[in-house]
Amino acid sequence: MQDLPQGKFITLEGGEGVGKSTNLRFITQWLDEQGISYIQTREPGGTPLAEQLRSLLLEKRDERVDPTAELLMVFAARAQHLNQVIKPALAQGKWVVCDRFTDATYAYQGGGRGLDWALIAQLEQTVQGDLRPDSVLLLDVDPEIGLQRAASTGAADRFESEQMDFFRKVRAAYRKRAEGNPECYQLIDASVPLEEVQQSLAAALQQIAGGS
Numbered sequence: 001m002q003d004l005p006q007g008k009f010i011t012l013e014g015g016e017g018v019g020k021s022t023n024l025r026f027i028t029q030w031l032d033e034q035g036i037s038y039i040q041t042r043e044p045g046g047t048p049l050a051e052q053l054r055s056l057l058l059e060k061r062d063e064r065v066d067p068t069a070e071l072l073m074v075f076a077a078r079a080q081h082l083n084q085v086i087k088p089a090l091a092q093g094k095w096v097v098c099d100r101f102t103d104a105t106y107a108y109q110g111g112g113r114g115l116d117w118a119l120i121a122q123l124e125q126t127v128q129g130d131l132r133p134d135s136v137l138l139l140d141v142d143p144e145i146g147l148q149r150a151a152s153t154g155a156a157d158r159f160e161s162e163q164m165d166f167f168r169k170v171r172a173a174y175r176k177r178a179e180g181n182p183e184c185y186q187l188i189d190a191s192v193p194l195e196e197v198q199q200s201l202a203a204a205l206q207q208i209a210g211g212s
């Protein structure tokens with residue numbers, strides 16, 4: 001039986017204010033230039049239901065949000081997004097460029113909130129089966145710098161309102177993920193000027209496209 005076409009699943013990750021929005025524009029421009037067919041999407045979100053869950057997750061509230069409730073909401077949104085949007089696009093041979101995915105769960109709910117990675121891994125397997133990103137582009141910068149950058153782009157949401165210690169744990173967890181699986185992760189220094197970040201991204205994309 002002939003294999004169905006399968007696009008590449010690329011995720012962009014990093015802490016607050018690392019430059020994800022700016023660099024997503026660069027990535028999609030690069031894909032346009034190469035004539036690669038793709039969709040751009042984000043987590044939490046990407047479908048009407050998942051976007052509603054995103055609003056609930058990001059909204060600041062007086063009630064303390066239980067970390068396990070937060071974790072389950074993130075995976076509820078992911079199940080919907082995967083089945084409605086990501087898998088169909090990959091099956092059509094499109095690339096999927098996703099602004100955050102399950103590495104954010106390991107970093108924020110695992111690192112930041114202190115939930116056990118084994119619990120996250122169980123939910124990951126249940127929701128995703130064997131589906132994992134082909135490549136994770138991880139933008140890495142000291143959170144002090146990231147938060148200064150993010151401050152210029154609007155009001156802080158529930159996550160952005162956390163303390164510095166939370167963001168340090170998020171960064172450490174992301175780096176641990178990348179170090180544990182270097183073939184799948186591109187750890188990109190985002191402290192350098194934007195042009196240099198984008199040179200690294202272009203090199204990473206070239207490598208991913210070459211491997212198809």
Ligand SMILES: Nc1ncnc2c1ncn2[C@@H]1O[C@H](COP(=O)(O)OP(=O)(O)O)[C@@H](O)[C@H]1O
Pocket residue numbers: 015016017018019020021022023149150152153190191192193194195197
């Ligand atoms: N490498 C960089 N050096 C300096 N400033 C940057 C860099 N990357 C992004 N910025 C700036 O930081 C701010 C936040 O970037 P943005 O792309 O909105 O981050 P995010 O989407 O990760 O929150 C923007 O004003 C952007 O121009």
Ligand SMILES: Cc1cn([C@H]2C[C@H](O)[C@@H](COP(=O)(O)OP(=O)(O)O)O2)c(=O)[nH]c1=O
Pocket residue numbers: 016021043044074099100101102104105106108109157159160
């Ligand atoms: C995907 C995902 C995101 N998040 C958080 C991280 C971010 O703070 C937030 C999403 O916001 P973000 O992607 O930073 O969007 P914006 O640039 O519009 O602020 O959701 C989790 O805590 N767990 C997850 O699994």
